[in-house]
Amino acid sequence: MSIALRGVTKQFGEYAAVENIDLDVATGALMALLGPSGSGKTTLLRIIGGLETPDEGQVLFDGQDATLWPIGDRKVGFVFQQYALFRHMTVFENVAFGLKVKRRRERPAAADIRKKVQDLLALVQLSWARDRFPAQLSGGQRQRVALARAMAIDPQVLLLDEPFGALDSQVRHELRRWLRRLHDELHFTSIIVTHDQQEAIEVADTVVVLNRGRIEQVGIPGEIYDMPKSAFVHRFLGQVNELPVLFRDGRAYVGPIDISAAAEVQTGSTKNIALIRPHEIEIGPAASGWPATVVAVRVIGPIVRLDLCAAGQPIHEPLEAEISNERFEAERFSIGQKVGLRFRRWQVYPDAA
Amino acid sequence: MGRLLLIVTALLFLGLFLVLPLLAVFAQALAKGFGAYYIAISQPMAWAAVKLTLLVAGIAVPLNLIFGVAAAWAVAKFDFRGKSALITLIDLPFAVSPVIAGMIFILVFGTHGWFGGFLRAHHIRVVFAVPGIVLATIFVTFPFIARELIPVMQAQGKDDEETALSLGATGWQTFWRVTLPNIRWGLLYGVLLCNARAMGEFGAVSVVSGHIRGVTNTMPLHVEILYNEYNYTAAFAVASLLALLALLTLAGKSILEWRQPELRHAARRPRDRTRRVNT
Numbered sequence: 147m148s149i150a151l152r153g154v155t156k157q158f159g160e161y162a163a164v165e166n167i168d169l170d171v172a173t174g175a176l177m178a179l180l181g182p183s184g185s186g187k188t189t190l191l192r193i194i195g196g197l198e199t200p201d202e203g204q205v206l207f208d209g210q211d212a213t214l215w216p217i218g219d220r221k222v223g224f225v226f227q228q229y230a231l232f233r234h235m236t237v238f239e240n241v242a243f244g245l246k247v248k249r250r251r252e253r254p255a256a257a258d259i260r261k262k263v264q265d266l267l268a269l270v271q272l273s274w275a276r277d278r279f280p281a282q283l284s285g286g287q288r289q290r291v292a293l294a295r296a297m298a299i300d301p302q303v304l305l306l307d308e309p310f311g312a313l314d315s316q317v318r319h320e321l322r323r324w325l326r327r328l329h330d331e332l333h334f335t336s337i338i339v340t341h342d343q344q345e346a347i348e349v350a351d352t353v354v355v356l357n358r359g360r361i362e363q364v365g366i367p368g369e370i371y372d373m374p375k376s377a378f379v380h381r382f383l384g385q386v387n388e389l390p391v392l393f394r395d396g397r398a399y400v401g402p403i404d405i406s407a408a409a410e411v412q413t414g415s416t417k418n419i420a421l422i423r424p425h426e427i428e429i430g431p432a433a434s435g436w437p438a439t440v441v442a443v444r445v446i447g448p449i450v451r452l453d454l455c456a457a458g459q460p461i462h463e464p465l466e467a468e469i470s471n472e473r474f475e476a477e478r479f480s481i482g483q484k485v486g487l488r489f490r491r492w493q494v495y496p497d498a499a
Numbered sequence: 500m501g502r503l504l505l506i507v508t509a510l511l512f513l514g515l516f517l518v519l520p521l522l523a524v525f526a527q528a529l530a531k532g533f534g535a536y537y538i539a540i541s542q543p544m545a546w547a548a549v550k551l552t553l554l555v556a557g558i559a560v561p562l563n564l565i566f567g568v569a570a571a572w573a574v575a576k577f578d579f580r581g582k583s584a585l586i587t588l589i590d591l592p593f594a595v596s597p598v599i600a601g602m603i604f605i606l607v608f609g610t611h612g613w614f615g616g617f618l619r620a621h622h623i624r625v626v627f628a629v630p631g632i633v634l635a636t637i638f639v640t641f642p643f644i645a646r647e648l649i650p651v652m653q654a655q656g657k658d659d660e661e662t663a664l665s666l667g668a669t670g671w672q673t674f675w676r677v678t679l680p681n682i683r684w685g686l687l688y689g690v691l692l693c694n695a696r697a698m699g700e701f702g703a704v705s706v707v708s709g710h711i712r713g714v715t716n717t718m719p720l721h722v723e724i725l726y727n728e729y730n731y732t733a734a735f736a737v738a739s740l741l742a743l744l745a746l747l748t749l750a751g752k753s754i755l756e757w758r759q760p761e762l763r764h765a766a767r768r769p770r771d772r773t774r775r776v777n778t
Contacts, residue, residue, distance in 0.1 A: 197661055217664045224665040230658035234680040244666035247676070292662075299666055 223296030567644025575652030601706025627709030647689030
């Protein structure tokens, strides 16, 4: 099922949670709504699912106006961060719930319900847990039960609200990959809300970055990461070094480095900043660029992070650079060493702050 | 060492202020033997008091059950104007002395009260009759269930209900199959407290009852009358029945929990949520 939002606005008192949102979700897509807390991503999800009614605008399901459809009629599967499993029911009863509450005419026979629940439990690899209570399961297992329960009603759309937020990173990583495989096998439309940019990039086809109730950018994960349209998106999608841009004689500089070449420099009254990701900083011999001193070295598996204090920069705000472990093994940078910096890439934005 | 001291202190305190008085009640009731005890509690007036007490509790507790669940539901699951006023009002009976609660009903429904003329004209007796006792009891006991449920329901949030609705359950199904099981222990505890207070209420009921023997005397009132007549054995015999009712309700609760260990396991464990306020 395709979903479209047209001019959706929702206020909570004076506070506009989402403002004039237009968004299209294609049938079978896996879209991530990404943003910090307070960006409106959960509100948007709840409006699509029918848990909130927008003040203005429309929600279209396959082109039909579904704005005021009651939640039970939407065929939407919900998965919450805190699982929301029914604690007094076994795993089996949890998954069967959506089938058992159907009107008598539509309710499948008991044997069919049992068959379907067993299939779903097999799908989420929890057949062994059918008679357990949620309290007896781990977080990852509970979330898989919640997913099976949501899928029992054959939803056209799966809505996931920070589904892996309460899990530790290992389990999280596994579940993400598993969700992605499941989505590819079953072809429903999925929308996942997350504040974790890595999760969004790893799992989704399309990432929507939200900020203060508005859409900042929509794109495929690589595009969002490499070609952010605003400083907000640039900052939100990963580590960045922020440096002021200085103008001299019609050219733009960051420290002593001339960045006029690639930047569309807006000379004039506005202040500009350059955003440079850690892996976009090149470290060379002392005389080769912006003079800097290595002040910290951290080896993190395949990558090595260096803190660099560049000449003319405040000492307590070192730049962060990332190099591969192989490179580090070859060059052996040590604390106190003098190096020269260059930038492989950068982007310049007007400084809003 | 410190732990031992704490446990001993707690046990001593419990023994001195709870167990000892309870034992004293039964000891005094049985002071003249089982025969005297039996005669005391089989007096028609005593039986009338027991029946009236059960009737009053039987009306007040279900009504407060409905009110308590509705109020807790409204407070915990919805935002609306006047919510904080509602929470404050629920606590009113805790703040007001029961005697004043009784006086309010005299003022409103008494012969010279606001509705006195109207009630007299229609031959309806409220004050110094059973309806007055029921009203006073409802007033005094209405915070118990709501107060017990509000924190439970607030802690549980709306996720379970929203999930049930999204799975196609009706509001009614959601209430019976999801909300009620989630709050069952809090609800049971609230009902027990409410019932204990409803049966034991003295002050408010004393004001509106009129102390008509065999007609408007509840058990606590009957105990007082017997006591004032220096009929100690009978007074303590009836008092021991009240105490017995209280012990029975507590035992009932324990048995319920013991018989359903997996439910206790599931219901008692506070949900491992660090609730995140989200948009």
